Amino acid sequence: MIGLIALLAVPSYFAQSPTQSPTQSAATAAPTDPPPPQTQAQKKSGGKPLKLDVDLTLVNVTVTDPYGRLVTGLEQENFRIFEDNAEQEIVRFSGEDVPISIGVIFDMSGSMADKFEKSRLAAVQFFKTANPQDEFCLVNFNDRAQLASPFTASVEELQDRLLYTTAHGQTALFDGIYLGLSQMKGARNSKKALLIISDGGDNHSRYTEMDVRKYLKEADVQMYAIGIYDNGPDYATPEERSGPGLLSELTEMTGGRTFRVASLNDLPDIASKISMELRNQYVLGYRPSNHARDGKWRKIKIRLRPPHGLPPLEVFARSGYFAPGH
Secondary structure, three states, X not given: OOOOOOOOOOOOOEEOOOOOOOOOOOOOOOOXXXXXHHHHHXXXXXXXXXXXXXXXXXXXXXEEOXXXXXXXXXXXXXEEEEEOOEEEOEEEEEOOOOOEEEEEEEEOOHHHHHHHHHHHHHHHHHHHOOOOOOEEEEEEEOOOEEEEEEEEOOHHHHHHHHHOOOOOOOOOHHHHHHHHHHHHHHOOOOEEEEEEEEOOXXXXXXXXXXXXXXXXXXOOOEEEEEEEOOOOOOOOOHHHHHHXXXXXXXXXXXXXXXXXXXXXXXXXXXXXHHHHHHOOOEEEEEOOOOOOOOOOEEEEEEEEOOOOOOOOOEEEOOOEEEOOOO
């Protein structure tokens, strides 16, 4: 478990993190889809299985201060949840670290050639932050996406897979994300996430941006990205020019975010920061007051009642979910 350090003489609200601060933020947020019965039963709290509750909607929430530092130590009464503008009663609250199933989506296209070694080091650093019950899968993409490693807890195996990759070809980013999401169906942990390491563009996918957006809205997966962009107003390639906005929009949908890299030397610290964030999220649970099984999209907003004396805080969570159908 990563240690937390109190800042600004406020009781345990801020967690120390690397100095790199993200440029993306969100003022309100949203939930995860209700997990299927099997994965919900696997979720642990205090070492005891939680009672099966298929009507419970769970929401992973990250809170940060204006400098992008994690805010820990908040209590249930500090949160309010709204579904389609109707306030919901929070019936479950947790801030515990739980096992995670994580898919790493690694860009090895030609546009990454001069960033490849540092990116590989960032991925290795991310793997090294694993808890014993975590599992990882690895998807590589250039002209096409391929599963480099199915889910494994062996960090050494993942490092070996990365060691024998080279950067070349075009960029099938959407195919890589789609393949990563499909692998999550076989994840053993109820908490699931994707980490993309890329310069963010796409120019060679079978799947479209719309396909990926639809899959992300249906999946119970948070997505983070490390966006590696060249300095200056212009990027070298068309895919790099579209990269920053594209990755930010996709990650925001899921309650994750994109960390933009100005210096390649910052990559390992940013990878550690994302791991820290995944392990220091609040989980809020509620039973929707709208009982209709209509399959429609439900929008979620989370508002804070922060303790007195804290600066303005940012909330990150999923933007909504599809209600179950008949």
